[in-house]
Amino acid sequence: MSMAVDSFSASVRRFSPRLLLSELLLKQWFEPVIPFTVMICLWLYFALTVPDYATVQNTLSLLRLFAEFGFVALAMGFCLISGGIDLSVGAIFAFCNFSALYFLYVAELPVGLAIPATLAVGAALGSINGFLIGFLKTRPFLTTLVTLIILRASVNLLNTSYAQVFATNSVDSDAWDFLGVGSVLGIPINAATLFVVLLVCHIFLSRSRYGWHLTAIGASRKAARHAGIRVRLILFFTYMLSGMLCAASGIFYAARQSSTDSTTGVGWEFQALTAVVLGGVSLAGGKGTVWRAMIGALIIFLLINGLVRMGIPGYVTSAVIGIILLAAVGIDVKWAKNRGKAIQKIYVNPAFVAFAPAPSVQPGSGSAYAQNDRLIKAQAIGLDQVEGPEDVILDRQDRLYGSTRDGNIIRFSGPNLETREVFAHIGGRPLGMQFDRDENLIVAVAGMGVYGVKPNGEVFKVTDETNRTWYKLNDDSRLRMADDLDIGPDGKIYFSDCTTRYEMTTNTLDILEARPNGRMVCYDPATKTTRTIINHFYFPNGVCVSHDGKSLLVASTSLCKIFRYWLEGPNEGRTEVLIDELPGNPDNINRASDGNYWLALVGIRTPTFDLAARKPGFRLRMVKQVPTDEWLAPALNHGCVLKFNEQGEALESWWDPTGISHSTLTSMREHKGYLYLGGLENNRIGRIKLDGVDEGWSGYEAYWGAKSRLNR
């Protein structure tokens, strides 16, 4: 079987860790995977070293201990996502812990009133920060650092006055006891509440308008203001929310501990900050989720708790957390700055590919590929009126169509094809074209998919996605670069999607990479479904349904081979090599009037590039060390048209060795005794007279009319 087709097992064999990494780095979900793994490893470590760690009992008690810190970390996470920071979270927590106890023990409010009152205290304290940062525009870091000092001093003052009262009094309330020691479905009440709050906050942050506003402010405050977001108000509410979350934490802590002292919540701001940055909430703002904050918080909590259990003194823990914060901040800054560059460095992953020997193109060598100057005399149509007609086609009224770089289909009509008009504007980069039975012009559009144009010029979408490959990281359901298409006798549209890793502008990189990134896709108008028929194909380009309609000819530009894919018959579904040795990179294939096929060679192979193809390490070094515009690239700048027969033997060739009138030749169509030429970069459509051919033969007739060879 051929190299062009990769089964699942073959792609496993072709596995490249670098490729996997570059695709992983592009994934949104990949960043939190690392801290998540750290969290799991940490838990496993303690489970193995601390006795009775991995028990339900211990997990539940850890959850009960964790929940309050979780609230505080969440508050910090919100502030960081908004582009600020709240260092007063620990102090607000301590203050609210005191307030809750005060409301219950001293003011003797019922629990139902004490809780909202405490939340209000938290909101009020948060709104001080919010007012200063949002409306007075002070620096979040220093502002909240100072409010931390003030609040901490106030709590200490109040503690000394009321410690006695709290120690001697007690509250007789089942609800209060439930908040302290109760469980919901076996989960501690504070952890259960935390989970519900996390869900709500996640939906708020990722699904609600104000959550989006908050993220937008963090990402770019200026852009947010220009978009009409009320920056000051949103920031104000962010800090208020932070205060309320800390208050919730304080309430649970008060219910659980029923005490307050000068160490309550000391250093929590520092731990929460470390946790949230470690979890992957960016310091720069605008990036992060509540889950990331929670992963970080769990890591820090497990670490501190574990170190305490192992008898490590507090100052060592403090140093460890400090080092983690330094590392996390450093990685965050460097990662934010260099992520794109890192992906760019490793995105192109050259593979080994061995080309077949190249036949000679020497003039006078006697080979069918021998260079000549038969295209230099080509008559120019629409000179300087078309920009890069990649494909050309003629309709039943002898009008000429070209698919151009500006997203248009240009039509030339009149006796000498002198009248130019824009037949349709599709957008994207229209490439291969074909008429269906109803004379709709079906066009493969790079960057968009497959579109159709009705005879009156109306554009309609045929398809823009196919089935996704289940084991690929990159979602490849979208059509990236539909290149050429042809239509079978049953109306099925076969088209090539030449790369799933690159774009129209970078498609030569795919040839440089020489990996099977492309695919052949089929759209069935009867069921209106699109299915990939050959996955993992080396840069499939030209497509042509054979004259008998039983097979599909596919040109692989990067392998310089032509393949035959059987649509029916005993070999149905198989792919075989039709032309093994070609002197250049093949492009479009079209039918010829004599039962043979036309093939355009867009580039000519060079010994240098052939050698480089066998040296992936060399190309990798080149990609990494040499600027993009100096890379060795396939020589896609020649003009050659070939004719080959059903057995894959080349018969004759037409050349423009100067490259002046027809370089980068991508397409040709025979129509009523003439051959029309299109090129990706050309400023014209060419035409040469063919001798001794059927002058009544046209493409439409060959597919849908009297000239069809289907039943011969």
Add this chain to the structure above:
Amino acid sequence: MAVESPLAPASTPRFRFSLTKPTQEQIVLLITIALVIVFGLTLNGFATLSNLLNLLRSISILGILGLGMGLIVISRGIDLSEVAIMAGSWSIALIEMQHGMPIGWACMIALGLAVTIGVVNGVMVAFVEAPALFVTLAAGFVIYGLAFWFAPAWVVYAPKDAPALMFLGAGRLFGVPVPIFVFAVAALIIHLFLSRTSIGRFIYAQGDNPEAARLSGIALRPLMVLEHVIVALLAWIAGLVWIGTTGSMQMAITQGTMIFDVVLVVVIGGISLVGGRGGVFSVVVGCVLIGTLLNAFTIMDVNSEVQNIIKGIVLLAAIVLDNFLHPRDEETARQGD
């Protein structure tokens, strides 16, 4: 000073008193004078020579630390680990002295530790490009943890028989406590460094507009490392004075609010957090104001927590005022500015 380079600190009007447009230093100075008069009239024992000398002596450590903080704030940076550097390096040195190391060597160890921490801070800020606030905040915790590991005591006492070590903190020259001279000499050196040397002017240029400074060819990254090293050096000197004054080094100060007193002194005096503004004089007047307040609090016997609250509110007001006088572009500011 007929020809003033545009890089020079905005210092010319400093000595030219203008009633119409007083600078922040002048305002602070006036407030301080007013406070001194008020306290002198109302508080018993305030307006005595010994108390005023005591006041000056008590602010000199704060002042020396403030000089370092001022320098780095002028460069648009900050160093929250300054107090930790002082306490950490010296408590390890004192422990070594207790273990019998010669005093000179131990002092050199403290110096080496301080400079190393300064270099690490500077490299993290300049080369890793992490925000200085986070780096130095975290560094403070790391220093505390590691120093406590080596010297596991909240208070490490200095050896009894070391007059040379104690001289800077406890000595008297012409009846005036030596710390005042140390502060004065340090202030003079930093002033000359900032206003008379090209590196000092580069620091102003960096604080005024780092990008412009970089584009005009100033090697910003080594400069940032140097700034953090200078902070560490001043912390080392302040530590020397501290030991002489108290006869020990207290690790507790790394966990306290002393570092905010240092920031307060700097910001109050008129060294704006946007950088490139103010000078040594700002630190001096800021110091005198805070020293006067603290001295009065001590005489009035105000609870230290209440003092913290008052200082916090004053600092908050100073930050708001600074933000009002020198607005920064919060839309292009990055985290930790």
